[in-house]
Amino acid sequence: MEQVENNCVKINDGDVDMLQRLKARGLWEEGKVLRLHLGCGHQYISGYINIDYPPSEHNLAPVKADVYADARSLDFPARSVDEIRLHHVFEHFNRVAALGMPIKWHKWLKVGGKLHIETPDLIGSAKTLPIESNSVDVVLCNQVIEHDAEPFKIIAEIRRILKKDGILILSAPQMGRLHGEPNDYYRFTKWGLTYLLQNNGLKIEFIEPHGGIFRAIGSHLNFFIIEYLGKNKRRRCILRRTILAVNNFIFSFLDKFITWEKDTLGYNIIAKKRGH
Numbered sequence: 001m002e003q004v005e006n007n008c009v010k011i012n013d014g015d016v017d018m019l020q021r022l023k024a025r026g027l028w029e030e031g032k033v034l035r036l037h038l039g040c041g042h043q044y045i046s047g048y049i050n051i052d053y054p055p056s057e058h059n060l061a062p063v064k065a066d067v068y069a070d071a072r073s074l075d076f077p078a079r080s081v082d083e084i085r086l087h088h089v090f091e092h093f094n095r096v097a098a099l100g101m102p103i104k105w106h107k108w109l110k111v112g113g114k115l116h117i118e119t120p121d122l123i124g125s126a127k128t129l130p131i132e133s134n135s136v137d138v139v140l141c142n143q144v145i146e147h148d149a150e151p152f153k154i155i156a157e158i159r160r161i162l163k164k165d166g167i168l169i170l171s172a173p174q175m176g177r178l179h180g181e182p183n184d185y186y187r188f189t190k191w192g193l194t195y196l197l198q199n200n201g202l203k204i205e206f207i208e209p210h211g212g213i214f215r216a217i218g219s220h221l222n223f224f225i226i227e228y229l230g231k232n233k234r235r236r237c238i239l240r241r242t243i244l245a246v247n248n249f250i251f252s253f254l255d256k257f258i259t260w261e262k263d264t265l266g267y268n269i270i271a272k273k274r275g276h
Contacts, residue, residue, distance in 0.1 A: 018076050022049065027066050033082045038071040039089030040064065042210075048085065054245075072097055081108040085116040088142075127153040129161055136161045142171045143266075145196075146186045155200045162273040168202055173266035174209075175216050177223050190267050202271040209264035211255050216265050218251025 022028040027049055037043075040050035044064035054068035072093075084105050093101065105115055118140075124130060126144060139158050145151035158168055172188045188196070190207055197204055222244050230236035 018074060019080060022067075034080060035083040035085070036081060037085045039086055039092075043087065045085070048083075072101065075104070076108040078107050079110045079113075081105075081113060082110055083114045083116070084109065087118045088120075090117050091119045127157050129157055131161045133160050134163050136166060137163060138167045138169065140169045142169075143173065145170075145172055146176075146188070147180050147183045149185050151186060152196060152200070155196055155202070159200045159202060159273055164273060164275050166273045168197075168269075168271045168273070170197075170269040170271065171210075171266065172269075175220075175263065175265050177220065188267070193267060193269060197269070197271050201274050203274050204269055204271045206268075206270040208268050209261040210266045210268070211261075211264060212258070213260040213263035214251045214254035214258060216263050218247050218255075219265060221251075222247055 019028070019034075023030065028034055033047075035048040037045050037048040037050045038052075040048075040052045042064050044050050049067060050065045051067045051069055051071055051074070052065045053070065071089075090098065090101075102115075109115065126141075126148065127150065139162060141154070141158065145154050148154055162168065170193070172193060174187055174189055176187060178184050190209075193207075194204060225243055225247075226236055226239055230239050
């Protein structure tokens, strides 16, 4: 059964006529390219149908999606999809889903269709990567440097492995609760990040905040509620579907219309390695 929540289609388990539902909501047209971004979280990609669990299932700030659904329960007609993309989602599937989902995606994809799966490639210290110098085009470092006591060494190592004009995509928090303890050391302003990157030979090309003050308030409040009141799985489920869902809607609305980015949760940055 289809519901509409915050201008987003909510698909319940068992719905299979996905193309018709997407067309009915104006998300896709017959003859157009169909690209799926599964497990999108807050990383909304234009040109894709962005799909994730509804906000009631998220503790953090509101998810940005076109469709609310469990990606494991979706179904599309055979050879109807041009591209499927997952960023740091696949490693969270259990063994059954990890074996079964690629078979399902293969059925969905057109001949020549593309499947992009981004997962961790190696395990090791970010300060001593087993990678040749000047050999990498792009490095993605997402919410990592605050968990090391020597973040400057991580940035220096990233610069070492990047080719000339190579790109670093960096995400780091400015505000945030303690997490990953005891390995949670720092929070960064945009000026601190600028200093850290520029002093390691990286030029910032782009920087954006993770929302403003209301997104930050909503995130902190939701974490408090779920950890203080959510003493068991059943209670956490109820909280996510009631109080947290209301909070996500209210604080998302406020953050959209009242801009105050000095108290942001953090920053996304694109930086380029300068020449020797």
